[in-house]
Amino acid sequence: MQDNVRIRALSKRFGDFLLDDVSFDVPAGSVVGFIGENGAGKSTTIKSILGLVNTDGGRIEVFGKDARLLTEEDKGDIGAVLGEHCLPQDLTLREVNAVMRRIFRGWQEGEFFSFVKRFALPENKKLRSFSGGMRQKAALSAALSHGARLLLLDEPTAGLDPVARDEILDVLYDFMQDECRSVLLSSHILSDLEKLCDHIVFIHGGKIVFAEEKDVLTERYALFRGSAEEVGAFGRGAVAAYMRGDFGMSALVYRDKVPAGTPLDRAGIEDIMLYFVRGERV
Amino acid sequence: MKGMLLKDILNIRGQIAYYAVIIAVFFAVAAVTGNLYFYAGISCFCGVAVPLSAVAYDEKDNWERFALAAGVTRGRLALSRYLLGLASFFPVWGLSFLLFVLPSFRTAENLLAVLTFGGMGLLVMSVVLPLVFKMGTEKARAVYIVVILAVMLCSAGLASFFGLAEGAVPVVAAVLLAAGIVSVPISFAVSCSVYRKKDF
Structure with a gap:
């Protein structure tokens, strides 16, 4: 094209x-x-x-x-x-x-x-x-x-x-x-x-973080909410960014790098942007 | 270019009416008092006042950004300002010659004064417009006021000088007129350079 x-x-x-x-x-x-x-x-x-x-x-x-x-x-x-x-x-x-x-x-x-x-x-x-x-x-x-x-x-x-x-x-x-x-x-x-x-x-x-097809982004990333131990267990390669909260941790993870069956939420564009800007990188 | 000038005229139609009234008053006062300097002096400022108003509107509307995005080149943007300035200056200055219909105005001194103010009008425009483009209308207005005061002082000095040194008057008039004519293309080139370097 x-x-x-x-x-x-x-x-x-x-x-x-x-x-x-x-x-x-x-x-x-x-x-x-x-x-x-x-x-x-x-x-x-x-x-x-x-x-x-x-x-x-x-x-x-x-x-x-x-x-x-x-x-x-x-x-x-x-x-x-x-x-x-x-x-x-x-x-x-x-x-x-x-x-x-x-x-x-x-x-x-x-x-x-x-x-x-x-x-x-x-x-x-x-x-x-x-x-x-x-x-x-x-x-x-x-x-x-x-x-x-x-x-x-x-x-x-x-x-x-x-x-x-x-x-x-x-x-x-x-x-x-x-x-x-x-x-x-x-x-x-x-x-x-x-x-x-x-x-x-x-x-x-001033720098491009990503330039991707929207569907690829939503397929690639997902949200995981759990304890710091659970997030840590995924390994560095599976977590794009994370945020600490009062009740544990939430992380933007790579869908294909977390174990099958892990309960994940859909990550919208807003979530992805927020984690990249405000989240801590692994 | 036609679109740019039409936009300017529509934007500043209120000011044009206002300037027209002022010019008419000054013309009438000059005609009644027999003092040509009164009118010829005011004509000097039209080449700046009108484009300055147009640029102020454009700054408010972010018009230059739109025009460049639409394919108007930076050079044509600058050119449109000069055309507006000249289109405002020449008719107002040209009206000075209408005063010569009255017999009391038909002197060589008056003719030379009109020619001198023609040169000064072009010089004022040539000095102020690049500054307007470089500094913006707010800051450039201060410079413009200084130029107005300088021209007023020059006018007063000129009137006295014309009375005292008759022999040199044609030379001064010719030099100022020539300087005014030469200054316009130089000023335009400077303005084009200012526009080329400018971020919108």
Whole structure:
């Protein structure tokens, strides 16, 4: 399968923060969830793909082409939502349409207004009067209205109520009906990512912890709750990380390395992330 | 480029109306008092005031980030600011010549003063815009205020100088106008370099 984005050994220093040796792919036909704490490097990585920051090292390819050499036409194939405020707040959606028509060669006015209608957004009110959710929907409408094959979404569901989040996820499901397309989606709401994503990339302190298919992750890891002795008995190779509690110990373990018949709980993406960030390593 | 300029005009339409009123007042005062310096001085600032307002809106909206993500190059981003500045400056400065309809304004001194202020207007824009891009509108506003004061002092000095040293006036006007014209491409090149190094 062709990769719509390929990142290799990306590095970027911002003062004390270092984005270090970041490598992962966004294959065509897949939704990649990009997870990590605040300040882990998600936004910097997304900005690097879009050429918004000058990277210090590494290589980024988009549609098989060096990201630095992307033309205006190539960029038109990328839809981006970079937070709540990325459209002019003093314009109405009709005015945003008039501006975008002159910026994107492939601007699809009908598509834009169909999204506006679908999200029940007012066309003649200034964006600054919109709620956070409405602004996110407006930004997504714009990102989806110029024939993009790749969506880069930085926290598109942040601060939204479950209904609004569900509406946005529905739109992304529809977008992914074409197998040439991809989405790279950063979010703190891991339940959204579990619903939508095929791959998960986890970044922590500027470094990639893992970049895996979601199903592989949930098959690989499980949660074990028991005593410290029981966890110790699994051996070093079976425990990825553990946490001590008042009533014993819980551990993120490798399913295939613990004895058959051991009572295990399913480890969700949130569990896996928490154990990698807050758990103690063996 | 059209989209960028349209966005700027829509964003700052309120300010444009406000500037239009100020310009009209200054024009009227100049016409009534017969003092061309009153109007020509204010025209100097239009090349900065309008793009400065536009950049302030864009900073608030994170527009530059969006524009770059949409494929607008850093050079075109800088160019759009200069086009907006020039498109604001030239009509306002050009209106100075309308005062020459009145017979009392038709003097060589007034013509040279208008040409001098044309050069100064371009110089002000050339100095301030790269600083706006480098420092952001908040910090650059302080520099802009210093430039305004410097121009006001220069204007006062210029008026006295024009009265005293008539022979040198054409030379000063020509030098300032030429400096203004030459400064714009140099300033644009500096701004492009600032934009190239900038992280958004």
